[in-house]
Amino acid sequence: MELVALDDVRHRPLDEPERDAPGALxxxxxxxxxxxxxxxxxxVRGKDEIRxxxxxxxxxxxxxxxxxxxxxxxxxxxxxxxxxxxQRDWAERPQSAADADVERQAGARDERxxxxxxxxGEGGTERTCHRFVLHGWDTSRVAARLTLPAxxxxxxxxxxxxxxxxxxxxxxxxxxxxxxxxxxxxxxLAYGDSDRWREAxxxxxxGAAPLLRQTVTDRGCPRDCGICPEHAQHTCLGIIEVNxxxxxxxxxxxxxxxxxxxxxxxxLSLAQVESMLDAFVAAEGQPEAVxxxxxxxxxxxxxxxxxxxxxxxxxxxxxxxxxxxxxxxxARFAPAxxxxxxxxxxxxxxxxxxxxxxxxxxxxQAIKRAALDNCAAAGVGVxxxxxxxxxxxxxxxxxxxxxxxxxxxxxGVFFQPVTHTGRHPAFNPLDRLTNVEVIRGLxxxxxxxxxxxxxxxxxxxxxxxxxPPYALYDGExxxxxxxxxxxxxxxxxxxxxxxxDLEVAAALSGLFSASAAGGTQRTGDRLExxxxxxxxxxxxxxxxxxxxxxxxQDFQDEWTLDVGKLxxxxxxxxxxxxxxxxxxxxxxxxxxAQVRADLAAGTTP
Amino acid sequence: MNGALPDxxxxxxxxxPKGCCARLYESDAVRWLLDDRLHPGGEPLTLRIAQLAGxxxxxxxxxxxxxxxxxxxxxxxxxxxxAVGVDLGARAIAQARRAAGAGERVSFxxxxxxxxxxxxxxxDVALSxxxxxxxxxxxxxxAEMARVxxxxxxxxxxxxxxxxxxxxxxxxxxxxxxxxxxxARGVEEYVALLRDAGCEPLAIxxxxxxxxAMADRVEARLRVARMVAPxxxxxxxxxxxxxxxxxxxxxxxxxxxxxxxxTARVSGSQPAG
Numbered sequence: 001m002e003l004v005a006l007d008d009v010r011h012r013p014l015d016e017p018e019r020d021a022p023g024a025l026x027x028x029x030x031x032x033x034x035x036x037x038x039x040x041x042x043x044v045r046g047k048d049e050i051r052x053x054x055x056x057x058x059x060x061x062x063x064x065x066x067x068x069x070x071x072x073x074x075x076x077x078x079x080x081x082x083x084x085x086x087q088r089d090w091a092e093r094p095q096s097a098a099d100a101d102v103e104r105q106a107g108a109r110d111e112r113x114x115x116x117x118x119x120x121g122e123g124g125t126e127r128t129c130h131r132f133v134l135h136g137w138d139t140s141r142v143a144a145r146l147t148l149p150a151x152x153x154x155x156x157x158x159x160x161x162x163x164x165x166x167x168x169x170x171x172x173x174x175x176x177x178x179x180x181x182x183x184x185x186x187x188x189l190a191y192g193d194s195d196r197w198r199e200a201x202x203x204x205x206x207g208a209a210p211l212l213r214q215t216v217t218d219r220g221c222p223r224d225c226g227i228c229p230e231h232a233q234h235t236c237l238g239i240i241e242v243n244x245x246x247x248x249x250x251x252x253x254x255x256x257x258x259x260x261x262x263x264x265x266x267x268l269s270l271a272q273v274e275s276m277l278d279a280f281v282a283a284e285g286q287p288e289a290v291x292x293x294x295x296x297x298x299x300x301x302x303x304x305x306x307x308x309x310x311x312x313x314x315x316x317x318x319x320x321x322x323x324x325x326x327x328x329x330x331a332r333f334a335p336a337x338x339x340x341x342x343x344x345x346x347x348x349x350x351x352x353x354x355x356x357x358x359x360x361x362x363x364x365q366a367i368k369r370a371a372l373d374n375c376a377a378a379g380v381g382v383x384x385x386x387x388x389x390x391x392x393x394x395x396x397x398x399x400x401x402x403x404x405x406x407x408x409x410x411x412g413v414f415f416q417p418v419t420h421t422g423r424h425p426a427f428n429p430l431d432r433l434t435n436v437e438v439i440r441g442l443x444x445x446x447x448x449x450x451x452x453x454x455x456x457x458x459x460x461x462x463x464x465x466x467x468p469p470y471a472l473y474d475g476e477x478x479x480x481x482x483x484x485x486x487x488x489x490x491x492x493x494x495x496x497x498x499x500x501d502l503e504v505a506a507a508l509s510g511l512f513s514a515s516a517a518g519g520t521q522r523t524g525d526r527l528e529x530x531x532x533x534x535x536x537x538x539x540x541x542x543x544x545x546x547x548x549x550x551x552x553q554d555f556q557d558e559w560t561l562d563v564g565k566l567x568x569x570x571x572x573x574x575x576x577x578x579x580x581x582x583x584x585x586x587x588x589x590x591x592x593a594q595v596r597a598d599l600a601a602g603t604t605p
Numbered sequence: 606m607n608g609a610l611p612d613x614x615x616x617x618x619x620x621x622p623k624g625c626c627a628r629l630y631e632s633d634a635v636r637w638l639l640d641d642r643l644h645p646g647g648e649p650l651t652l653r654i655a656q657l658a659g660x661x662x663x664x665x666x667x668x669x670x671x672x673x674x675x676x677x678x679x680x681x682x683x684x685x686x687x688a689v690g691v692d693l694g695a696r697a698i699a700q701a702r703r704a705a706g707a708g709e710r711v712s713f714x715x716x717x718x719x720x721x722x723x724x725x726x727x728x729d730v731a732l733s734x735x736x737x738x739x740x741x742x743x744x745x746x747x748a749e750m751a752r753v754x755x756x757x758x759x760x761x762x763x764x765x766x767x768x769x770x771x772x773x774x775x776x777x778x779x780x781x782x783x784x785x786x787x788x789a790r791g792v793e794e795y796v797a798l799l800r801d802a803g804c805e806p807l808a809i810x811x812x813x814x815x816x817x818a819m820a821d822r823v824e825a826r827l828r829v830a831r832m833v834a835p836x837x838x839x840x841x842x843x844x845x846x847x848x849x850x851x852x853x854x855x856x857x858x859x860x861x862x863x864x865x866x867x868t869a870r871v872s873g874s875q876p877a878g
Contacts, residue, residue, distance in 0.1 A: 448851070476832075477831065479825045483825035
């Protein structure tokens with residue numbers, strides 16, 4: 001593998017900090033962001049300003065929960081991140097005729113057969129709910145942070161230099177603090193409630209290692225991406241951005257896509273995407289989920305072929321991340337996605353004109369509605385993805401979930417606090433939204449459905465990143481799964497208590513993974529296993545197949561980049577040279593700009 | 606407990622509220638709704654009140670309205686005390702006797718809390734866990750507990766507290782009575798009842814969050830039951846029950862419903878032990 005970005009590796013001892021050694025990457029990618037930060041951000045430069053800013057902040061209410069009961073090294077550790085069940089799921093997956101059709105339409109290409117050698121040793125398929133298997137795990141690799149302050153590393157949002165950093169507790173919140181020699185003390189809100197943060201750390205687990213290390217440790221995290229020797233987690237979800245062009249010019253776009261001329265824009269070829277998928281397979285063995293994104297991937301002329309190429313590699317969950325314009329306008333598109341078995345990840349930020357104008361620059365309500373109705377008619381499952389920003393659409397969280405529950409195509413909602421990278425509105429780094437604020441907002445707006453405790457931190461990546469509750473729903477009502485079963489106990493988070501049922505635990509851990517989506521066959525199977533294993537009535541098992549997923553997912557930007565979290569990141573951007581770069585590093589540490597520049601210069605295969 | 610949804614038909618509450626309550630807590634439906642956690646706070650709160658009441662190795666403890674004996678067995682095993690359980694439900698007592706292993710220092714009797722089939726002053730501690738509020742004659746029940754405890758021993762009450770004037774009418778019905786709500790009293794009233802029986806309060810601990818967690822659990826299970834119940838009378842009944850549960854949750858949030866642990870010393874000259 002040719003790793004262009006590593007050509008200028010510096011020779012220095014591994015343990016030497018890279019504190020004042022910004023390389024070509026920083027020089028390229030970060031000067032531009034420096035200007036942006038000045039343009040967009042209310043800059044926070046010195047201690048005095050920080051104190052002043054904090055004076056207006058309200059104290060976050062204290063959690064009613066008691067102290068964490070579990071301690072690292074308790075006797076109930078299991079590898080919840082491993083993927084032992086995947087092979088069995090695959091063994092049951094017939095190749096559908098529809099898939100084959102679309103593959104033919106997409107053109108006769110490199111017909112690689114299913115990788116029949118893999119999983120052959122795993123034994124036969126059982127047709128019971130006992131399909132989910134946990135593997136033992138290595139507790140020696142635990143790097144949990146259970147207390148504050150916690151040491152980590154970050155970067156300067158202004159110049160990109162790597163810095164030692166600290167997570168500190170202040171006014172009941174978690175602040176990421178570092179000091180740049182040039183730009184002074186830099187604080188940003190990392191998590192909105194320190195008690196909740198500590199509690200989320202309980203859910204931390206040592207990662208499941210990827211099969212392949214793609215780079216060597218040289219300059220230190222986050223300057224050695226692809227999957228480097230220090231990365232502690234395999235990639236649950238791979239993202240491929242197939243283009244930079246878009247049919248919208250949103251004021252909020254971390255990818256800086258758009259309709260206008262993009263001097264460094266690109267559009268990948270089908271062959272490139274295929275080789276990237278192959279690299280993903282090489283790194284993962286059996287990838288769980290891939291998402292084609294952009295730009296706006298639906299305007300790529302070869303998008304169906306690319307999706308088919310992902311399906312041909314037997315990746316169980318293939319998603320298309322789209323704004324829905326083509327789904328609304330091209331009546332053939334949703335049926336084509338249905339034929340491929342593609343799940344749609346639909347940008348959906350709310351209902352108010354003001355929301356649409358602020359985030360998308362256009363009123364798109366009718367388009368979103370038409371896109372969803374076309375998906376429902378074609379039988380395409382949809383997750384709604386809402387970019388949530390302070391003061392813009394915080395008040396629409398409940399309405400989005402309620403709409404999703406009632407719409408037949410929708411089986412999940414992902415709330416993503418706006419990542420302040422690329423294009424974004426002015427913001428205050430100490431008053432940004434984190435998962436805590438999103439979850440509290442949702443609970444306040446839908447108290448009949450949600451409690452804060454329903455949101456369980458995902459063990460497979462860094463717990464404060466993602467908090468999904470699964471819910472059972474029937475179009476009228478919704479009941480979060482953690483209300484029905486003792487998730488803590490099943491996932492092994494209760495001290496000195498055995499996990500009651502390992503198969504249920506494995507199924508649950510699969511549900512609480514970044515590679516899961518509501519409404520899919522795998523999710524249905526897992527929910528059914530859980531419902532059966534914990535003694536919910538038989539009748540529920542049909543409903544369980546329609547599990548609804550609500551996820552709060554806080555991606556990092558230059559302000560919030562925390563190497564401790566990054567090392568556990570399980571969402572990976574697959575780039576044309578085959579590296580898998582943790583999504584937040586791709587956005588925040590200059591890799592996006594680097595990849596675009598390489599593609600524009602034609603230096604990437 | 607995997608299988609079909611239990612029959613959630615209501616029992617006849619009006620004619621025999623006391624007996625009905627005992628029977629209801631024996632039913633599969635209620636056990637399913639409560640996920641086998643029959644009182645707020647579960648084991649940790651049981652152990653807490655036992656600790657507050659000074660239960661120790663060698664003590665003699667009576668659990669009034671013991672149900673299937675879970676608490677009596679827990680205390681005997683955890684503290685090495687001797688435990689006697691009394692309950693009005695014959696089925697529950699039979700179940701409790703089956704649950705007790707050979708050689709355990711537990712015994713179970715069918716009996717009425719308002720007329721305990723036990724001698725005077727034979728116990729160090731009398732415990733009423735989430736049951737006093739369901740007894741129609743509370744002064745009598747407390748007097749009975751005081752009678753069977755030796756002077757200097759203690760009475761331990763874990764129960765729902767309510768500000769009856771602040772509760773919606775629907776929560777004061779017979780149906781709500783078995784859910785420990787309709788006839789629950791305020792803390793002051795429980796304390797006054799204890800004083801009237803000649804007992805001096807020792808400790809009072811509020812645990813409203815545990816009650817809330819239990820109500821949340823029950824409400825969630827009722828709503829799931831509603832999803833899977835066939836359309837018709839049963840589904841509507843479940844829907845009503847879920848509405849009641851939601852009212853209870855709101856009352857807890859307002860502070861009109863809560864859960865408290867109270868211990869009191871039975872009058873007499875010698876201190877415990």
